[in-house]
Amino acid sequence: MSSTHSSQPSRDSLLLPSSSTAVEDHVEEEQAVKSLLLRHRSPLHRLEGARIRTDTAAHVRHAVPVDDDDDDDDDEPGSCWWQWLQKRKSLATKQACKDYWKQILPCQQCLNKDYSLVTLRKDVVAGVTVAVMSVPLSMSYARLAGLPAYFGLYSMLLAPCIYPIFASSRQLAVGPAALVSLLVSAGLPPILQEEGLLDVSSPEYLSRYTQLAIQCSFLVGLINLGMGLLRLGFITQFLSRALISGFCSGAAVIIATSQVKYLFGYNIKSSSRFQDLIKGLVDGISQWNWKTFLMGSLSIVILLSLKRFSQISPKLKWIRPVGPFLVSILAIVLVFTLDLDERGVPIVDTIPKGLPSVTVNLWTPLSMKLWLPVISMVIVGFVQSIAIAKRLAYNHNYEIDSSQELIALGMANLVGGAFQSYPVTGALGQSAANDDSGAQTGLASVVTAAVVLLVLLFLTPVFEKMPLCVLAAIVISFVLSMFDHTEAIYLFKVHRFDFLVWLVAFFGTLFLGVEFGLAIAVAASLLIVIYESVYPHTAVLGRLPGTSLYRNVKQYPNAERYDGLVIIRLDVPLYFANAQNIRDKVRKYKRAAEDELAELNAGGVKYIILDLSPVSHIDTTALHVLEDMYLTQKALGVQICFCNPGIAVMKRLVMSGISDLVGRDHFFPAVLDAVLWCLDDMDQHGEADPELPVDDDLENSGPEQETPKDVEISCEQDD
Numbered sequence: 001m002s003s004t005h006s007s008q009p010s011r012d013s014l015l016l017p018s019s020s021t022a023v024e025d026h027v028e029e030e031q032a033v034k035s036l037l038l039r040h041r042s043p044l045h046r047l048e049g050a051r052i053r054t055d056t057a058a059h060v061r062h063a064v065p066v067d068d069d070d071d072d073d074d075d076e077p078g079s080c081w082w083q084w085l086q087k088r089k090s091l092a093t094k095q096a097c098k099d100y101w102k103q104i105l106p107c108q109q110c111l112n113k114d115y116s117l118v119t120l121r122k123d124v125v126a127g128v129t130v131a132v133m134s135v136p137l138s139m140s141y142a143r144l145a146g147l148p149a150y151f152g153l154y155s156m157l158l159a160p161c162i163y164p165i166f167a168s169s170r171q172l173a174v175g176p177a178a179l180v181s182l183l184v185s186a187g188l189p190p191i192l193q194e195e196g197l198l199d200v201s202s203p204e205y206l207s208r209y210t211q212l213a214i215q216c217s218f219l220v221g222l223i224n225l226g227m228g229l230l231r232l233g234f235i236t237q238f239l240s241r242a243l244i245s246g247f248c249s250g251a252a253v254i255i256a257t258s259q260v261k262y263l264f265g266y267n268i269k270s271s272s273r274f275q276d277l278i279k280g281l282v283d284g285i286s287q288w289n290w291k292t293f294l295m296g297s298l299s300i301v302i303l304l305s306l307k308r309f310s311q312i313s314p315k316l317k318w319i320r321p322v323g324p325f326l327v328s329i330l331a332i333v334l335v336f337t338l339d340l341d342e343r344g345v346p347i348v349d350t351i352p353k354g355l356p357s358v359t360v361n362l363w364t365p366l367s368m369k370l371w372l373p374v375i376s377m378v379i380v381g382f383v384q385s386i387a388i389a390k391r392l393a394y395n396h397n398y399e400i401d402s403s404q405e406l407i408a409l410g411m412a413n414l415v416g417g418a419f420q421s422y423p424v425t426g427a428l429g430q431s432a433a434n435d436d437s438g439a440q441t442g443l444a445s446v447v448t449a450a451v452v453l454l455v456l457l458f459l460t461p462v463f464e465k466m467p468l469c470v471l472a473a474i475v476i477s478f479v480l481s482m483f484d485h486t487e488a489i490y491l492f493k494v495h496r497f498d499f500l501v502w503l504v505a506f507f508g509t510l511f512l513g514v515e516f517g518l519a520i521a522v523a524a525s526l527l528i529v530i531y532e533s534v535y536p537h538t539a540v541l542g543r544l545p546g547t548s549l550y551r552n553v554k555q556y557p558n559a560e561r562y563d564g565l566v567i568i569r570l571d572v573p574l575y576f577a578n579a580q581n582i583r584d585k586v587r588k589y590k591r592a593a594e595d596e597l598a599e600l601n602a603g604g605v606k607y608i609i610l611d612l613s614p615v616s617h618i619d620t621t622a623l624h625v626l627e628d629m630y631l632t633q634k635a636l637g638v639q640i641c642f643c644n645p646g647i648a649v650m651k652r653l654v655m656s657g658i659s660d661l662v663g664r665d666h667f668f669p670a671v672l673d674a675v676l677w678c679l680d681d682m683d684q685h686g687e688a689d690p691e692l693p694v695d696d697d698l699e700n701s702g703p704e705q706e707t708p709k710d711v712e713i714s715c716e717q718d719d
Helices: 023-039 043-058 081-096 099-102 118-142 150-155 159-166 178-194 205-229 233-238 241-264 273-283 291-314 319-338 367-396 402-417 428-436 443-458 468-482 483-496 496-510 516-534 579-600 621-636 646-656 658-662 671-684 695-702
Strands: 539-544 550-552 565-570 607-609 639-643
Touching: 118 150, 118 178, 118 241, 118 319, 118 428, 118 443, 150 443, 150 695, 159 402, 159 443, 178 205, 178 241, 178 367, 178 468, 178 516, 178 658, 205 233, 205 367, 205 402, 233 367, 233 402, 233 516, 233 607, 241 273, 241 291, 241 468, 241 483, 241 496, 241 516, 273 496, 291 319, 291 468, 319 428, 319 468, 367 402, 367 428, 367 516, 402 496, 443 646, 483 496, 539 579, 539 646, 539 671, 550 565, 550 671, 565 579, 565 671, 579 607, 607 671, 621 639, 621 658, 639 658, 639 671, 646 658
Parallel strands: 565 607, 607 639
Antiparallel strands: 539 550, 539 565
């Protein structure tokens, strides 16, 4: 074979002067040519394009590489398991201990020699900012979870210190979150009711409730850690954006409605169903307290106004994270000066001074009824964390490891559960404030924990005067942004099926409760995955006029199709779930083509060409289906041809004997090769339409094609 570059001038020859000139002229000419090459396409590029057009016009058919050996791919253990084991052992011995510890403790990559005083200053500023925001917010979320307000402070003490050690995310801030807090308040009361604890104000009820919350933290940490070690971080990919958005929107309405009781000034029965909360609010409306309603409503207005101002100008970004702190200080000052706690405005009342106590002894005995709410917390917490972490990583141009995030969340919850913490996860508001404040590493979270420690040691008497209606206002103002109505409008315009999924998740969460709503969302997500897998996309192809490209005839109605041929592209891996459906679709396409040919009185289908380019995997069930389909069609006088199977797929076809059954000459590297072969074969067997003239120029164009011979194949997998 002649070299493809033999007729092309070299780049150096293009830069040489055509005649002998002075050195200065040569340099100027060389610079001029170089600048011309920068402004326009290089002549080499144009020559290469012309060569490609000439070469493709020849249209030489190549063989589909096959390998008759039984060796499996290098990247999977099979009959050559010993070589596979030796390769893995070699990789393990070559891996340095330093790199291993960097993988286990990603924080080392941040706190290296490049860490400067400037970076430290940014982390400190971000940590203090998040702490100012998190102190009132964590207390509010603890109340949402049905726990004393100080549990929120305890949850912000150790978890933010442990998470950055193991996490791959540098800006994610962990702590109490609205969704997880709602799941705690929805999952624990039914367990206490089954245990006979009905009086929510009794010390026994509160003691048992806090023990279950601590056990939830322990179990959530244990499950997250186990999933991380097993590298199961990919499971979040099974939950679509539409499902998550619908669930979060429904949960936002539930959270906001559950906090209205603090604005109205009276207590109602806890529930995670919208209709029950509305009924409780209506039944107790006679106890409405105008003082708490006025203070809470003004707090919401102030918080939303500050949030709006922060969005107007980048210079006012700092207002949003400090908004809850400013409102809290204002409310505390009013309580101190006007004695509002003695005038019918409920306050936090008691926050123990000092560090949390050790609660490892409360981990047992475990209640088996905790598993359902705990699994809900794991799913929601991890999905929320990974979504926030991916967005932050994208903004800062680095990658995160989902499984490593599971390990980090697991360790944070395990350690937190040993010191009076309830389940924590990545918090949206705190993470946004952390990023906006310039956090560079996880050290910012450690600074946040240090500030919370100072509050627990010295400022607990101050925050004891925090009105409950203000805590509720903080929660309501933050969860309003969780109602993703813009996503619902987008889905309605772009994809009605996804919009239907959004509605199912939203109304399921709203009226059936967060746990059932989450179960419905997960079930719907799995059904979508199963549906898309069992009923994959396939297409009938035709040739675009003037090209050698074959495309979907539905997308390109002017694409040419040929009598006697049906070209079908299979767009998914073939395995047991979709193999039968693929066979049914091939039958349907063949039947439709035969009906069209019958109307034209043009004979029947003689060839079925299967384009396997998108097929990356095939299992034994699909192999049996292909074999049965080939034998069935062969008995009907129809030949099946295969185009461009990948290395892994072709090896399975060879190992199963299908390639020998079909014939090696019926495997083609491109659809065009298969079409030309089938048309020539029909001509040789008298299948051509006698009324159509044969163009001698077309018949004699191109080199004579020979039956391809087998060649060796590389054991490397497709990319």
